[in-house]
Amino acid sequence: MGGNALKNVVTRRYARNEYYILKERILNKLQGRIDQFDVPREFPCKESFGDIDVLMVCQSSMNIRNLIEELFNPNEIVMNGDVYSFDFEQFQVDFILVPEEQFDNATVYLSYSDLGGLIGNICHKIGLKYGMQGLWMNVHTQEFDPTTTSTKLILSRNVKEIFDFLGYNYEQYMKGFDSENDFFQWIIDGKYFRCVYFDDQQLNHAHRQRTSKRPIYIKFRAYLNQLSKSETNESSQDHNEFIRKIRQQALIYFKKEEDYHQGLCQREEKRQLKDKYNGRYFCDIDDGKHMVRVHMKNFEKRFGKTDEEFHQWIVDTDHDTIKLEIEKYKNEIKHSQSS
Template identity: 75%
Template structure:
């Protein structure tokens, strides 16, 4: 993923033909050791490669570092999260570990250098999120207010369903793209593509910094310029954009049959906020002036009221604020009496 993870060993770029030979040798070595593995799709016309990404579902019984050492005898292994980078015949290999249920989508996301990044940028603008985990939306306590807390609602991990909803030709993806221009046009033909989403003026500083280092993103913008699409982009008002987001999110909930899950998630966020408003550490901050004991007092009070966390949670939600305060005052009074006796 990037070709620059290894710092203590010399690696080089591979020409197309030698890359394909290396890939075949490496994948053959994995046979019989890893049941599910694959390589993201690549442009057949790409002339050289800086690394090889191999996605895999690794059984718990296998120590992946030991497997790498036994099969490939690298001079260096670099572990970062779910990615294990190592050298093999002077070339960087990245083993990317993913869960079985997101394997197919992860392959798609990383295909053609940055398919997922381009689609993800579009999804972000229409109120959705797209990543290795699939398509999802953040359910905020207050709609259109990203400053409020949120929960993650997975819409789908099925590639075809995701592409169908976003208006991408799944059959064309399966067939493959002969070159970058075919791929770029496929992105543009999506239902929710809008050229202004790729206008640098619409990106924050952090996003501009990231995209400036992604070659395929730069080439995509060049393609948009050639097509004169960036110059013809139209700024939408915040109200128009919010209306689009609302419509897309509503359509997504219906399409993926997630309305009930959305309502449940929203209720959970609202309940959590209500719970914190009605019961929090400030009610106990005046006991002995010892802030480090607040959590202890809260736990003791909870055990006084209910046997389980769920029972206490429901008690707080269903009980009037004055009664909660009265019970806390009783707890404080009895605590003071016990301390003075």
């Protein structure tokens, strides 16, 4: 993933033909050792490669480092989360471990160098999220207020289902793209594509920094600049309404309306519970905050043997009664300290 993970060995770029030969050797070594593995799709016209990504599903008992050492005898292995990078024949190999339910979508996400990044940027602009785990939306306590807490609602992990909703031709993806321009046009033909979503002014500083290092993204921007597409500017209010409609359409399309409303109720319940019971009620004990968590735990034991029992007590008890019980606890602590 990037070709720069290894710092202590010499690696090089491989020309297309030698890359395909090495790729076959690597995958052949994994036959019978890994249950499920694949390499993201590449442009057939790509002249050279700096690394190879191999996505795989492994049993929890599998020791990947030992497997790499046994099959490839590398000089260096670097682990970064679920990614194991190592050298083989002076080439960087990245083993990317993914859960079985994410395997298909993760493979698509990493295909054609930046498919996931381009579609992910579009989804972000329409109130959705797209990543290796699929398509989802964040359910905030208050819509369009990212400062409020949120939960992740997975809409789908099915690649075709996701592409159909976003207006992407799944059959064309499966057939493959002969050139980068064919791929770019496929992205543009999506239902929710807007040129303005790829305007630098639409990106924050961190995002601009990341995209400046992504070759396919840069080429895609150049391709867009050659087009003479005019788009009307939307006000923030119009765009919020646009997002609201898309999110509602997504909930209906993926049959997630009930899950969405349940998520809203859970967020609201957590907010109400936090208002009724939180650490600030214990901050004035012992003239410091370092014992707040201890006092909260001691207080909670009075009304529940388990976290679930105490949670239910908070739900069933009115705010004034909770405050009264906290004051009783605090007075007892102060009395014991003074005696």
